Amino acid sequence: MTEPPAGQLPKSAEEVEELVESFEGKTRHLPGLIGRFITAVLVVMSLYHLWATTATVVTQIHRTIHLLFVLFLTFLVYPGWKGAARRIHPTDVILSLASVAALGYVIVDFEGFIYRAVVPNTLDLVFGVLTILLVLEATRRSVGNALLIVVGGFILYAFAGPWLPAPWTHRGYDLSRLVGQLYMTLEGIFGVPIAVSSTFIILFTIYGAFLDQSGAGKFFVDLAFALTGRRRTGAGQAVTVASFLLGGPSGSGVATTVTVGAIAYPLLQKAGYDRESAGGLLSAGGIGAVISPPILGAAAFLIAEILKITYLQVLVTICRSS
Structure with a gap:
């Protein structure tokens, strides 16, 4: 796949999938x-x-x-x-x-x-x-x-x-x-x-696939802009919120970055963000969302398994300390 033009993110499902695979490993499409x-x-x-x-x-x-x-x-x-x-x-x-x-x-x-x-x-x-x-x-x-x-x-x-x-x-x-x-x-x-x-990751993977196929990514972006859009820094905050909502369940930082970016990048440009700042914001939001509390990627599940406590107890403890 050829690289998208500068300032433009891939928007078709095929382009998004190919970009994700370039970072997370090539798979067959049979x-x-x-x-x-x-x-x-x-x-x-x-x-x-x-x-x-x-x-x-x-x-x-x-x-x-x-x-x-x-x-x-x-x-x-x-x-x-x-x-x-x-x-x-x-x-x-x-x-x-x-x-x-x-x-x-x-x-x-x-x-x-x-x-x-x-x-x-x-x-x-x-x-x-x-x-x-x-x-x-x-x-x-x-x-x-x-x-x-x-x-x-x-x-x-x-x-x-x-x-x-x-x-x-x-x-x-x-x-x-x-x-x-x-x-x-x-x-x-x-x-x-x-x-x-x-026990845990497979269920989040199924949930993430459901969100992806149901178009929930656009819903999360719209919700984030509805919550923060009126503020001066609303565009940047909306990207952070949307990445957080989508990144935890999806489990893929690259997929989150591309999904949110395809919708939010033009809005970031209109808000005055240059290409470097917008790209940094989108990538940090997508990758950071996967490892941010309360999800913590797979770490929270490992903590629960090793300490023999419930996942809910881990989340409550993390939220209290954050």
């Missing part, structure tokens, strides 16, 4: 039967998580199902290398099916699985190693190599402890213990991050 299949899987995933908010599901099974959906879709939606963005490669299908096998194994044999964490059998080791590798590959595709290198370094450290000098030396982990810790308990792959993702 037409036809494959595209409808992926949409159907996403709908099923959303319906399951909405149902799980009121149903009683075993914690480890719920997190496993969540990760199964995520890995299955990641390999279909995120290309593995440059030049693979236009179609799904057979390797992607194999990895998606491997995700179903490795995590479906946990669900099918759950009663025996949870009691073998200390002494995994051969199948546990095979599927455990496979799951770890799949998570690493999904991380590389969706986030990049930096996080992959950090995680890979810590995994190697678990094995290399006996050969390291003090103070880094330790007794070392064998493969059985590492797989048992990472794959078969709630302290590794299925720990706090997946707990927060499967």
Whole structure:
């Protein structure tokens, strides 16, 4: 996509999506039967998580199902290398099916699985190693190599402890213990991050998608200008308020910046803001809204999970201290 002219923001849904992807990662846009299949899987995933908010599901099974959906879709939606963005490669299908096998194994044999964490059998080791590798590959595709290198370094450290000098030396982990810790308990792959993702973040993501598709972005901008438009600095304040209203639920700073900017940028120009000031205001509002109280991005959910308190208690505490 060509860059929009100076002083102009992209306004079509396609332009906005391409701009967001340039910052947050490239994804495939697959037409036809494959595209409808992926949409159907996403709908099923959303319906399951909405149902799980009121149903009683075993914690480890719920997190496993969540990760199964995520890995299955990641390999279909995120290309593995440059030049693979236009179609799904057979390797992607194999990895998606491997995700179903490795995590479906946990669900099918759950009663025996949870009691073998200390002494995994051969199948546990095979599927455990496979799951770890799949998570690493999904991380590389969706986030990049930096996080992959950090995680890979810590995994190697678990094995290399006996050969390291003090103070880094330790007794070392064998493969059985590492797989048992990472794959078969709630302290590794299925720990706090997946707990927060499967319980809170997924619901905010669904809510953010609903706001995006329903045109709520324009409503929030209109509401913000209605509240602040009569003031001398109303245009700038309106951008801040609109970004706050839209950024928290959407969870994407870039998407918030582009959505609010497409509507508010002409109004900022009329109010006397130059291009640099308007751009800085929009970007600061969009990015800052995601991490501002009371939402705090994913941090508030992590705080609630670690301290074993409710999300509402976290919000009340944050608002009191702000």
